[in-house]
Amino acid sequence: MTKKRLSKLSTENLLKMIRHAIETGSYLDTRHASDRRSERFISRLEMEYILVNGRHEKRKDQYEEAYEGWSYAIRGETIDKRDLRIVISFEDKMLVITAMEVGK
Numbered sequence: 001m002t003k004k005r006l007s008k009l010s011t012e013n014l015l016k017m018i019r020h021a022i023e024t025g026s027y028l029d030t031r032h033a034s035d036r037r038s039e040r041f042i043s044r045l046e047m048e049y050i051l052v053n054g055r056h057e058k059r060k061d062q063y064e065e066a067y068e069g070w071s072y073a074i075r076g077e078t079i080d081k082r083d084l085r086i087v088i089s090f091e092d093k094m095l096v097i098t099a100m101e102v103g104k
Helices: 011-024 031-039 044-053
Strands: 027-029 063-064 069-077 083-090 094-101
Touching: 011 044, 011 094, 027 031, 031 094, 044 069, 044 083
Parallel strands: 027 094
Antiparallel strands: 063 069, 069 083, 083 094
């Protein structure tokens, strides 16, 4: 298992790591994220699109004491103009924690 991230990633490194995870398929959709995407009608393709093309929403990042690591928020619009936020973290792989439509 990799060392937990006590220090926050820079936006540049974060976006590089996200793109790499999506390109190589080295990420996991948590059960919570999968359930929320299903409830909110957010497809895997929409989620991946936001992660690759969205912007880092720094003010929504959080240090999760229980997991001794950071969670990061990525926000963007889908092709059909839905405003989505995807929350991710990193352990051995990138973990998708949740997905939501902003402003609903």
